[in-house]
Amino acid sequence: MMMRKFLRSFRFATAGIVTAFKREQNIRFHLIAAIIVVLAGCLTRISHVEWFVVILLIAGMLALEMVNSAIERVVDLATTDFQPLAKQAKDMAAGAVLVFAVASAIIGLLIFLPKWF
Template sequence: MNNKPKYHLFKNTKYALSGLKHVLKTENSFRLELFFAIFIIFGILVIDASLTYKLILLVTGILVLIVELVNSAIENVVDLVTKQFAPLAKTAKDIGSTAVMFTILLHVICWILILWDVYA
């Protein structure tokens, strides 16, 4: 059985927007990170840094959102498989959360190093 539909640009865009709508309704972490992204983008525009530095900050900021989306997908699949406590299910969710934490840490380190280079 093949559950993969044929690729159509507009249908696939509709699926992506449906996923975004779902995540905005159900995932507090994503909404919080999206809220902070507004301030991050403002900060990127305000700092007196090179275009390369600004792109690094933008990319690492967007990466946080992407990894959070992947983490949410992992959590949804785990919840689909079992609602009962299972050590492997917990481990899968914890590893996804660790990926988000490392991505946020990477973004913060980039901010610190760039601000240090620009203003020190």
């Protein structure tokens, strides 16, 4: 019984990932960016350590974008009226995505620029 419950949790998680990719434009943008980065990594033959960093950044970006989308949905579910705290929660979640995206871009430049020049 415990194993069935464990396996079912993977189905729920997969459904969440599929929903995010179907309904969220930003996560599709990040996926396209990730594909480009992976291709660039293959072409420039980045090291194993650099692949480790790139994979962590890609996974972190996609996961954080899904958390942001979940927060937005929960806030929208909680209130249909304009609430300053609801706006702040949504803005902070979006800000977290932006901070991680900028940091990821800087790290990406640090990895790839030396290989291109």
